[in-house]
Amino acid sequence: MAERNAPVILVEHLRVNYGRRVALCIDQLRFDRGECVGIIGPSGAGKTTLLRAIKGYVRPTRGKIEVLGLNWSMCDRSARRRVQRRIGLIFQQFHLVPRMTVLQNVLCGRLGSTHRLKSLFGRFSAEDKQIAWRAICEVGLQEQVHQRADTLSGGQQQRVAIARVVAQQPEVILADEPVSNLDPVLGAEVLTLLVEVTKHHDATLILNLHQPALAKRFVNRVVGLRDGRIVFDDLPSRLTDDQLQEVYLGYEPTPLYRDDSTAGRSMAMVGA
Amino acid sequence: MDFVTDMMPPDTTGEILAIGWETALLTLQIALLGTAIGGLFAVMLGLLAANNLTPEWVHHPLKVLLAIMRSIPVLILALVLVRAVGLGPFPGVLAIAIHSVGNLGKLFADECETAFEGVWEAMDSAGANWWQKVRFAVWPQVAPQIVSLTLYRLEMNIRESAVLGLVGCGGIGFYITLYQRSFNYTCMCTMVLVMLVIVLAVDQLSVQIRKRLT
Numbered sequence: 001m002a003e004r005n006a007p008v009i010l011v012e013h014l015r016v017n018y019g020r021r022v023a024l025c026i027d028q029l030r031f032d033r034g035e036c037v038g039i040i041g042p043s044g045a046g047k048t049t050l051l052r053a054i055k056g057y058v059r060p061t062r063g064k065i066e067v068l069g070l071n072w073s074m075c076d077r078s079a080r081r082r083v084q085r086r087i088g089l090i091f092q093q094f095h096l097v098p099r100m101t102v103l104q105n106v107l108c109g110r111l112g113s114t115h116r117l118k119s120l121f122g123r124f125s126a127e128d129k130q131i132a133w134r135a136i137c138e139v140g141l142q143e144q145v146h147q148r149a150d151t152l153s154g155g156q157q158q159r160v161a162i163a164r165v166v167a168q169q170p171e172v173i174l175a176d177e178p179v180s181n182l183d184p185v186l187g188a189e190v191l192t193l194l195v196e197v198t199k200h201h202d203a204t205l206i207l208n209l210h211q212p213a214l215a216k217r218f219v220n221r222v223v224g225l226r227d228g229r230i231v232f233d234d235l236p237s238r239l240t241d242d243q244l245q246e247v248y249l250g251y252e253p254t255p256l257y258r259d260d261s262t263a264g265r266s267m268a269m270v271g272a
Numbered sequence: 273m274d275f276v277t278d279m280m281p282p283d284t285t286g287e288i289l290a291i292g293w294e295t296a297l298l299t300l301q302i303a304l305l306g307t308a309i310g311g312l313f314a315v316m317l318g319l320l321a322a323n324n325l326t327p328e329w330v331h332h333p334l335k336v337l338l339a340i341m342r343s344i345p346v347l348i349l350a351l352v353l354v355r356a357v358g359l360g361p362f363p364g365v366l367a368i369a370i371h372s373v374g375n376l377g378k379l380f381a382d383e384c385e386t387a388f389e390g391v392w393e394a395m396d397s398a399g400a401n402w403w404q405k406v407r408f409a410v411w412p413q414v415a416p417q418i419v420s421l422t423l424y425r426l427e428m429n430i431r432e433s434a435v436l437g438l439v440g441c442g443g444i445g446f447y448i449t450l451y452q453r454s455f456n457y458t459c460m461c462t463m464v465l466v467m468l469v470i471v472l473a474v475d476q477l478s479v480q481i482r483k484r485l486t
Contacts, residue, residue: 055397057393084399093390097391097413100412111400111404161394
């Protein structure tokens with residue numbers, strides 16, 4: 001394992017193209033252990049692409065991405081899978097298995113570490129169950145443990161998803177718009193929980209967020225993306241209105257009011 | 273209306289009813305076994321034929337194979353198989369199984385293709401391998417539909433199986449043609465009624481089971 005002060009994630013001279021469109025162009029970006037980073041930016045700025053590139057789901061057109069000491073473009077498949085297992089993902093739409101219970105869903109976080117064949121028959125070790133139970137306690141869903149996931153509210157579902165990631169015991173947690181489907185109060189609760197869980201497990205958290213105000217409240221570093229480039233990277237307290245303007249200029253006020261003609265154009269360019 | 277009066281009243285002597293019951297049971301068994309075997313293979317081939325679960329070179333040829341299997345009507349399959357493996361229920365079971373694989377396999381593959389992709393990615397992210405992803409991301413989403421479609425296929429197969437008696441696969445269909453050819457219309461009527469009762473009973477059972485699934 002890499003020494004303590006080595007970066008958890010190191011991105012250098014990265015370029016990701018979708019067809020002829022440049023989705024990401026980052027000269028250098030580094031995340032250290034224990035950081036809680038919020039990535040802000042308008043829709044289509046490359047936030048999701050960046051997270052997926054870090055997870056190793058998006059292949060860079062050029063450049064290097066090193067996660068937990070492993071360079072994605074210079075490793076074999078099994079090394080890649082081993083490291084990917086140490087990176088947890090949280091999604092906007094939770095992506096739970098609707099017909100399974102909370103416990104079964106959280107146990108899915110153990111799939112990478114448990115006995116593969118036994119898991120196919122729904123059998124998990126006592127250790128797996130203990131880890132899952134502790135994760136469920138951490139997100140406060142002890143009472144719903146045998147309830148089916150599709151009977152839970154949105155906030156509870158996202159808690160299950162967080163418990164599933166906790167059960168995975170990741171060193172990096174990537175959350176892609178984790179609270180965009182929740183109302184502001186629930187959203188704040190879920191973010192508080194995510195930050196707590198990250199600290200408790202000594203992990204690194206990278207959050208994609210639409211709302212800069214939320215980002216400022218919960219993270220200790222903000223990265224602003226615009227058209228695939230970093231236009232801000234500093235403490236949240238240094239994020240002034242002028243800088244927000246720079247990140248969101250031309251996209252404001254919110255993505256809800258986005259001009260459909262530009263959306264159509266960018267889609268066409270992706271297809272090209 | 274002569275044909276109706278010819279059939280009235282249906283022959284309800286114990287002997288005829290016993291024949292009807294026994295042969296209807298055989299027809300039912302042919303359908304059940306054929307559907308079970310067909311359903312089992314359909315699950316395996318259906319998963320592999322889903323374009324979101326396997327690479328192109330796996331799912332594409334399989335889709336073609338399934339299309340061929342379901343394009344041949346059961347009756348014609350049975351005719352050919354009776355020549356190949358001899359008279360009796362076995363070719364009937366095979367014919368129903370083969371047709372069901374083609375039919376159900378395609379429906380299962382379609383079902384898998386509509387399964388929610390995000391769950392698949394969430395499982396992949398947790399380090400699940402292909403089998404685990406199929407088991408946890410796809411199976412829970414498609415299983416109720418698979419059971420329901422298989423039951424529906426069973427209903428159809430029972431009717432198909434009754435017809436198979438015509439080409440030498442035994443069962444109640446054989447006696448229906450036998451009595452028809454010997455102008456024994458009252459006995460034929462009994463057979464048709466027995467068949468009707470069995471089909472209706474299975475339909476009702478399957479409706480009840482499918483109701484519970486949702």
